[in-house]
Amino acid sequence: MEPTKDTRQLNWLLAWAVVFCDIGTSVYYVPGILYGHVHDATPFFVLLTTGGFILLSLKYIEISWRNPEGGGVVTITTKAFGPMWGCLGGMLITVDYFLTTAISAVAGFQYIGSAFNAIDPQIVLLSCAGVGVLAGLNIIGIRESASVALVMACASFVVNLIVIGVAIFTMDAIQWNAVLNKLGPAHGISSYELLVGFASAWLAFSGLESISQLSPAMRFPLRRTTRRAMAAVMITMIVTSPVLTALSIGLLPEQLKATESERFISELGLIVGGLGIKLAVVLTASSLLLFASNTAIIGTYHVFLALVKGGFLPKIIAVRNGTFNTPHIAVAIATSIPVLVILLSRGEMKLLGDMYAFGLLGAFVFSSLSLDTIRWRLGRRDPVFWLGVLTTAMLVVAWGVNLIEKQLATYFGGAVTAIGMLTAVGVRRAWFVDLLLRIPIIHRLQTRAYRASEDLVEDQLKGLVTLAEAVEVKPLYSSSTLLALRDESPRLIQEGITRAKGRGDAALYCIYVEEWPGLFAGDTPHAPNEEGVRTLRAALQAGRHRNIEIIPIWAVSHNAAEAISNAAKVLDVRRFTICSAAESSRG
Structure with missing residues (x-):
């Protein structure tokens, strides 16, 4: 059914809230993950990638209004290159969603553990149980509300601003010097290390693609709503992500950075403002992360349903529960794989982050390249077009470096994508049914x-x-x-x-x-x-x-x-x- 005026209830503020509830969670775990790769150069690489984030955000504005039916990477890639390439884009975003579900659940309980240390040994089991509870809620039919997202996004943003504000007003000259020194590249860094750091830092802006899924629900005129929502996303991310990263790397003791990399922001809150601010960070971070995990589950099974509709996945995946009228099989698949990932990775955030980059950057590349192709066919040769091509080139380099540098992520993401595409081709050409017959x-x-x-x-x-x-x-x-x-x-x-x-x-x-x-x-x-x-x-x-x-x-x-x-x-x-x-x- 085509979206109507009555179904388009998201104004720019609500659209910002939904996107921020996804992209805004990355600040809670990316500084620690990135610190494991580039150490004190972490703020420099996040700041460097912020420029690429702005360029890609501008492209996602156009991707959103060009596809009012939604669908994100699947829709834009299908329009640019055809259904099979759109299916491949869907497989990449599915890998992204699997890892979003896993990493958000683990990070959420890690932050709870920073206030209640007794649960630390059970983080993996609690994370799996949390995903299981979310699976049950989705089968029953509990849905997220944009109004709830607005409350959570505003709470998180305000607490982040409080942490930043308290830190700025309480820092002495030595601390200022320590933070500012972290904004430059480390001495003696090689060109390849520069590329690795740049490629890894894109994780700081995971969730950006979610705005293209909201198009069917955003108010008309779609261009204006999308521009305002994305402008708010860019401003709030630029204000929080690079700043909190710099403060946590510059102010946290070396021993704490080595042992508490999963909880940088809550520990930063404790150092600059005491226990009260730390607990505020724990509350907003854990709730937002678990909310993001649920958003990823919903995104996963909606991609499944779209691929079933396109004839790429077996129709049994879209079968609905007789009691709750929800796609319980799709939900079960969307949650069982993240649980398996959590168990196999033992909840190690650095490993989960490396695996996450495969689907994230792959989806970014396909979306960006598809928009470039559509612009080319429309005869666009203006500076905006060439700036978009530059953005795509940056993403291709980042993805290529990750494919080489993070081999385990490449094996996992490649295997999931290959299995998905083999299934899609088999279903599309009726191989499996013919074999059974x-x-x-x-x-x-x-x-x-x-x-x-x-x-x-x-x-x-x-x-x-x-x-x-x-x-x-x-x-x-x-x-x-x-x-x-x-x-x-x-x-x-x-x-x-x-x-x-x-x-x-x-x-x-x-x-x-x-x-x-x-x-x-x-x-x-x-x-x-x-x-x-x-x-x-x-x-x-x-x-x-x-x-x-x-x-x-x-x-x-x-x-x-x-x-x-x-x-x-x-x-x-x-x-x-x-x-x-x-x-x-x-x-």
Whole structure:
């Protein structure tokens, strides 16, 4: 369903809040992760990458308003390069979401542990349990609210400002000197180390891509809402992320930085403002991180549902729970993999951060490159276009360095992406169903299920016919044209009628094929979906106005193309046309 004015409830402030609840969490764990790679040069690299963040943010504004239907990297990449590349973009963002869920859950309990040390030995188990609870809530149907996001984002931002303000007003000259010295590159740093630091620091701005998912919910005019929301994101991130990173690296003792890298900001709050500010940081950080973990779970299973709709994943993933009407299988997959990641990594933040970079930078590269491609096709050669190309080049370099430097992340991300793409191609080309159908008993089960479904159509849906019935009436209503429909297409139906009448036909075959494996349903019929019934009845109505007999054929198959080809053969048509609302292809 297309988003309407009534469904677009997010103004720029609420959109900022939702994005900040994602991107704003990175400040709580990235300084510690990055410190493990580049040590005291951490503030310099975060500051350096902030420039790239601003350039990429400007591109995400355009990505958002160009795709009012949402979909993020999947949609923009599909428009630029085609569905299969869009699917690859979806796999990359899925890897990103898996790691977001894991790292946010672990970091959330790490911050709770900074106030309650007794839970430290159980961080891994608590993180897994936390993801499990979120899975249960999503299956039950609990949803996030933009208003709740606004409260949490404002609380986090205000507490961060308090930490920064107290630190600035209480620092002495020696501390100022220590902080400012950390803003420059370390002495003797090599060019390759510079690239590694730059590539790693992009983690500080993970979550930026979430604004492109909000397009269907943002108020019109979309360009203005997106610009204002992203301007707020940029300002709040520039004010907090580089500053808090510099303060934590400059003010925290060396021993604490070595042992408490998961909790830099809460320890900074304790040093500059005492226990009260530390507890405020713990409360806002842990709640925001767990909120971000839930957001990633929701993002993951929505990507799954989009890929199922596009024919890239098995439809069983989109099956909804009978009690709560939620996609429980998709939710289970979206949470079980992060739990497995937490267990295998033992909750080590540095390792999780390295793994995170694969999907994050991959999604950034695909989104940025896709927008460049679309701009090129539109004839854009202005400074904005070339600045966008520069942004893409920076991202490609950062991703390439991470692929080489962080091999475990490359193996994990590459494996998940490869499995996902293999599954997508297999589902798209019906490899798995074809393989199963070679087993005689399964083939017989499918035949029984299809027969039961056709019997249901014959008995309950008057006006529609099965292929067998169409063959029976062929002597009375013969036609040389078969129109294969995917949705209501008035213009294309009229075109088909015109062609049929031009050949002297008194009838026109219209077929709608529902793709359903039907492997283990037995005698349980598959009820035709409303879209298929509506499409065929619309064709019937169009025929009445043009004095031609429409033969509306409903069919079910695991392979629509194969079913259409078979129908053309048994009906002995010389020409068939496959139509959707957006395209037609002839065979």
